[in-house]
Every structure is written in C-alpha cells, then in structure tokens.
Amino acid sequence: MRILIVRLSSLGDIIHALPLALNARMGGATVAWLTERGYGGLLEGNPSVEKLFLADTRRWRGNLASITHWKAVVELRRELKEFAPDATLDPQGLWKSALLARLAGAPVIGFSAGSRREPSSAMLARMGVDIAAEAEHVVDQNLTLLTAMSLPVTRRAPDARYLLDREDPKAAAFLRTLPTPFVLYHPGSARMAKSWGERNYADLAARLRKELGAYTAISWGPGDERRAARLSKLLPYSATMPALGFRGLAQVMARAMLFVAGDTGPVHLADAVGAPALAIFGPDAYRRNVPERNRPYRGAALSYDQAGSVDAVARKAVELVKNAGMIEV
Numbered sequence: 001m002r003i004l005i006v007r008l009s010s011l012g013d014i015i016h017a018l019p020l021a022l023n024a025r026m027g028g029a030t031v032a033w034l035t036e037r038g039y040g041g042l043l044e045g046n047p048s049v050e051k052l053f054l055a056d057t058r059r060w061r062g063n064l065a066s067i068t069h070w071k072a073v074v075e076l077r078r079e080l081k082e083f084a085p086d087a088t089l090d091p092q093g094l095w096k097s098a099l100l101a102r103l104a105g106a107p108v109i110g111f112s113a114g115s116r117r118e119p120s121s122a123m124l125a126r127m128g129v130d131i132a133a134e135a136e137h138v139v140d141q142n143l144t145l146l147t148a149m150s151l152p153v154t155r156r157a158p159d160a161r162y163l164l165d166r167e168d169p170k171a172a173a174f175l176r177t178l179p180t181p182f183v184l185y186h187p188g189s190a191r192m193a194k195s196w197g198e199r200n201y202a203d204l205a206a207r208l209r210k211e212l213g214a215y216t217a218i219s220w221g222p223g224d225e226r227r228a229a230r231l232s233k234l235l236p237y238s239a240t241m242p243a244l245g246f247r248g249l250a251q252v253m254a255r256a257m258l259f260v261a262g263d264t265g266p267v268h269l270a271d272a273v274g275a276p277a278l279a280i281f282g283p284d285a286y287r288r289n290v291p292e293r294n295r296p297y298r299g300a301a302l303s304y305d306q307a308g309s310v311d312a313v314a315r316k317a318v319e320l321v322k323n324a325g326m327i328e329v
Helices: 011-026 037-043 057-062 067-083 095-102 119-124 138-147 169-177 198-212 225-234 246-254 265-272 309-323
Strands: 002-006 030-036 051-055 087-090 108-111 127-129 182-186 215-218 238-240 258-262 277-281 300-303
Touching: 002 011, 002 067, 002 095, 011 030, 011 037, 011 138, 011 265, 030 037, 030 067, 037 051, 037 246, 051 067, 057 067, 087 095, 095 108, 095 119, 108 119, 108 138, 169 246, 182 198, 182 265, 198 215, 198 225, 198 258, 198 309, 215 225, 225 238, 246 265, 258 265, 258 309, 265 277, 277 309, 300 309
Parallel strands: 002 030, 002 087, 030 051, 087 108, 108 127, 182 215, 182 258, 215 238, 258 277, 277 300
Antiparallel strands: none
C-alpha cells in the first residue's frame, strides 16, 4: 500500500501527525508527505517518509493569476500522481489541505464535517472519520484515520529524534558555550493570548536556578526576537540561542534538562526529541487548544491563573524533571 499524508503546517501540528507516518510504515505501507516548503526541513531525514513533496500555498494564493504559480501546481500534481498513492490522509481538515489532497487522484480519508476546522471541506473526502470520544489528544485523534484503514497502531508518541542524527554546526557551537544542566525557555508565541509574559519566565528561571541548579537558556523563532531580548535583559546570567533551523533547534532542545514554553509548536518538538517539556496554557486558551487535547504527548501541561501562576508552574516543572530522572528525588 502507498499512502500520502497531507499535513501542510504548522510546527506542532506536523509533530502531532508524525505517528501517522510511523505506524503506516510499520504496517507495511510506503509513505509520502505533502507539506509547506517552510516545513520541509522538519521532515527531511524522517525514516518513515519515503518521499517528501513541497507546496507554496501562501505564495500561490498571493497571486492566483500567476501562470508561474499554476505551472507549479500542475507540476506538483504530476509528481503526486507519479507517486500513485492508494489512499491520501488529510488530518488537517482545511479547504487548502483537502484541495491538495485531491491532486494525487487517490481516495481521500479525512475527518467528518463535525470534526474539522472547516466543516464544509469534508465534501472533498471519500471517507469521513468520526473522532471517538476516548481519543482526547490530537495525536490519538489523528491515528483514528489509520484505524479506519484497518492499519494497526502500535506507537503513539511523536518521535522526531531523526533530527539528531546529523550534527548541526551552529547548534553544536552554541551547546559548547552552555553550562550544564540548563533549562531552555521559549517566551515567544504567535498570538498574545498564548504568551505567559517575560516577567513570569524570568521569575520562574530564577526559582529553578535556585531549586535545580540549572543555567538559563533562551529559545526563540521568527517573530519572537523582541520577547527573547526582553527576557534576556531580565536574566543577566543567561544565554540566548542563535538563529537555528529545525535540526539545530532540536539538538539544543534534546540536551536541555527541561523545556518550558506556551502552547506553541516548539514545545511539541522538544517533547518529540525526548526533552522533558512543559506547556503553559493561559486562562483564555482557544477552545481547541486545551491541555487535554494539545499538551506535549510525553510531557506535561498546566493551565494557570494570573494570581499564582509562577508558583504553580515551578512546582510542576520540578515534578516533571524529577519524574524524567534528570535529578535525584
């Protein structure tokens, strides 16, 4: 069997879909993946993915009249048909993912209308799968697409340790400058509602430095530069990570005693490379992005209130580090 997975973005959502590829391959399938070009580096080297296809949907939608863009779509369609999947899985549930899933010409299996972000896009799927009530976490929800195909599911936790196989020089150079053990904090967030605030991170870092003897390192991604700079000013004894790609970021995360972030993609990458990961969910969390559904699969999550958030997060952080065997109990 040949299976195409269409999960275009974003970082955390792609991590949550990794077990689809792993279990399909373990079930004997040859797997290909279609994703946005910007996330290609996240999937490169994945041993479960035989073929990687890249799309530029944002650029294409920016100028629908462009002949060049339409030629790129036609070429992508040719490549997908050449792979000739027997089935295409669309765990994203959007119109753009549903339309691209149809390009391969294979039956599309996705979620039913009531379980999709854009319900009307379900009309493009051959089979609509209802999410079982017991499938609470998004990883388990994704895996119901395989059960609908009678493929066994034996490995549920996302695993991105293939990103550690080839050393990233910039990450290696940064790691050589870091005292150990260190805790890696990621204050950035795509939405203000998901941001815990630099002062809270600074207070947490000071407390964990005292309780765990952990040095402070600061992680960031595109758009997070100002938050990382503000946190760095609050923490004079800290190091800020250089600009790194997915592979380099994963390699720094894998060496951390603990990774702390909001409900953002990097916390799921840290979890998938084996770092103890703690996600902090704000009181106004988006209705789909709740700890039960979106926590780090192996790690921990905590919803906080504005009154006692730092104390609660610090206690959970120490508990997580102890449970991971990073320090003696």
